[in-house]
Amino acid sequence: MDTAEIPKSRKGSLTRSAILEEAVQLASVHGLEGLSIGQLAEATGLSKAGLFAHFGSKEGLQLATVEAAGALFVAAVIDPVKHLPKGLPRLRGLLESWLAYGPSRTFRGGCFFAAASTEFDGRPGPVRDRVREAMKQWSGLLKHAVREAVAEGHLRDEADPSLLAFEFLALAMGANNAYQLHDDPRAFDLARRAFAARLDALVTP
Amino acid sequence: MDTAEIPKSRKGSLTRSAILEEAVQLASVHGLEGLSIGQLAEATGLSKAGLFAHFGSKEGLQLATVEAAGALFVAAVIDPVKHLPKGLPRLRGLLESWLAYGPSRTFRGGCFFAAASTEFDGRPGPVRDRVREAMKQWSGLLKHAVREAVAEGHLRDEADPSLLAFEFLALAMGANNAYQLHDDPRAFDLARRAFAARLDALVTP
DNA sequence: GAATAAAACGAACGATCGTTCGAAACAAGT
DNA sequence: ACTTGTTTCGAACGATCGTTCGTTTTATTC
Numbered sequence: 309m310d311t312a313e314i315p316k317s318r319k320g321s322l323t324r325s326a327i328l329e330e331a332v333q334l335a336s337v338h339g340l341e342g343l344s345i346g347q348l349a350e351a352t353g354l355s356k357a358g359l360f361a362h363f364g365s366k367e368g369l370q371l372a373t374v375e376a377a378g379a380l381f382v383a384a385v386i387d388p389v390k391h392l393p394k395g396l397p398r399l400r401g402l403l404e405s406w407l408a409y410g411p412s413r414t415f416r417g418g419c420f421f422a423a424a425s426t427e428f429d430g431r432p433g434p435v436r437d438r439v440r441e442a443m444k445q446w447s448g449l450l451k452h453a454v455r456e457a458v459a460e461g462h463l464r465d466e467a468d469p470s471l472l473a474f475e476f477l478a479l480a481m482g483a484n485n486a487y488q489l490h491d492d493p494r495a496f497d498l499a500r501r502a503f504a505a506r507l508d509a510l511v512t513p
Numbered sequence: 514m515d516t517a518e519i520p521k522s523r524k525g526s527l528t529r530s531a532i533l534e535e536a537v538q539l540a541s542v543h544g545l546e547g548l549s550i551g552q553l554a555e556a557t558g559l560s561k562a563g564l565f566a567h568f569g570s571k572e573g574l575q576l577a578t579v580e581a582a583g584a585l586f587v588a589a590v591i592d593p594v595k596h597l598p599k600g601l602p603r604l605r606g607l608l609e610s611w612l613a614y615g616p617s618r619t620f621r622g623g624c625f626f627a628a629a630s631t632e633f634d635g636r637p638g639p640v641r642d643r644v645r646e647a648m649k650q651w652s653g654l655l656k657h658a659v660r661e662a663v664a665e666g667h668l669r670d671e672a673d674p675s676l677l678a679f680e681f682l683a684l685a686m687g688a689n690n691a692y693q694l695h696d697d698p699r700a701f702d703l704a705r706r707a708f709a710a711r712l713d714a715l716v717t718p
Numbered sequence: 719g720a721a722t723a724a725a726a727c728g729a730a731c732g733a734t735c736g737t738t739c740g741a742a743a744c745a746a747g748t
Numbered sequence: 749a750c751t752t753g754t755t756t757c758g759a760a761c762g763a764t765c766g767t768t769c770g771t772t773t774t775a776t777t778c
Contacts, residue, residue: 339546341544346764355727355728357767366765366766416635418635429690429694431542436694439694474687474700474703474704478684482680485686488634489633489634498676502683549736551734560757565736566755566756
């Protein structure tokens with residue numbers, strides 16, 4: 309219901325965002341489907357029915373959770389490098405920013421979108437659509453940064469923005485998974501070296 | 514309700530491996546946690562209790578499912594290239610074999626281990642341990658193939674087996690995710706080009 | 719402070735979850 | 749045909765799931 313999405317009082321919007329703060333953390337560990345309304349209600353100190361009313365359905369809660377996670381991601385990874393000069397500096401900044409975000413525990417269970425995008429990649433529906441859109445945005449941002457680095461003459465013309473964006477995204481998700489699965493922060497060092505190896509071969513002399 | 518007998522068309526004796534065949538497919542779509550005994554029983558034509566007796570617990574079923582998926586993976590990806598000559602040919606063969614496996618629909622919901630390793634990477638327990646071991650094996654195989662390619666003089670000495678194995682694994686999982694999420698098989702072409710770009714820069718002249 | 723609107727509640731719903739148990743159905747050996 | 753052991757079964761358990769409903773508590777407005 310749209311009445312649940314438009315806050316009508318101060319208190320309502322506060323609790324809503326407080327709920328989502330916890331929802332994002334729980335979902336990063338147990339998945340968006342494993343996120344249960346009962347557990348979330350207990351974790352936030354609300355009643356099941358009271359919490360439920362904010363979102364109208366579990367799907368509504370999931371969609372709102374994706375939205376909230378997106379805001380966290382943008383604040384942690386993208387915003388800090390908006391000011392960097394176009395081209396290679398901003399691209400390198402983006403990658404470094406992500407490498408700092410990885411082990412930062414922004415999400416309790418590791419990168420929310422790495423988890424959600426794998427969990428829903430084979431289940432049609434609005435949640436998958438929203439996750440896909442978020443991934444497209446992030447991938448598009450990487451692609452754009454590469455394209456600008458080429459336009460600025462920082463990277464050679466052979467640098468393919470689509471290919472490089474795919475590689476960077478895959479390496480980032482791979483580092484997140486290795487870190488989570490093996491409890492080994494060196495995964496991010498591997499990712500950093502992979503980024504560097506790929507870029508160094510393409511920088512203009 | 515009248516007790517008139519429905520003609521029991523009992524399917525042929527369902528073996529444990531027949532159950533697991535279906536379990537692997539269901540889990541690749543809905544996850545190992547989303548795999549439910551009731552749904553699996555219905556999909557195989559068995560009763561919930563009858564199926565349950567084979568595994569003793571849901572965790573037992575999950576562990577057996579991981580095992581069965583591992584056998585499918587080995588048969589689809591690893592076995593076909595065992596005969597190739599050591600070094601670069603076998604490494605390239607492994608990567609090509611994986612690229613063929615990706616869109617092969619061996620698993621209904623895409624690569625089982627890409628999904629399971631992300632689903633369980635933050636949830637301690639025997640299932641995570643088993644998945645981690647499987648991923649270590651696959652990653653170790655890639656590492657070994659790179660090391661042999663260096664030893665045979667096919668790749669330059671700077672080629673770092675751990676780093677390259679990490680990259681190949683990440684790119685493979687990334688291609689699987691992109692394929693599943695965007696329904697676009699070109700993801701595997703991107704992965705192929707990424708593999709080639711990385712290897713071509715390291716082959717000995 | 720009364721009137722009104724929003725938010726949170728407790729209780730219950732039917733469905734499904736994993737699991738247990740004792741009885742049938744079945745296979746094989748003697 | 750009788751016994752033994754293995755599968756499979758139906759029925760039920762308590763727990764939890766998402767969801768609904770009517771009521772009570774809280775906040776905002778006049």
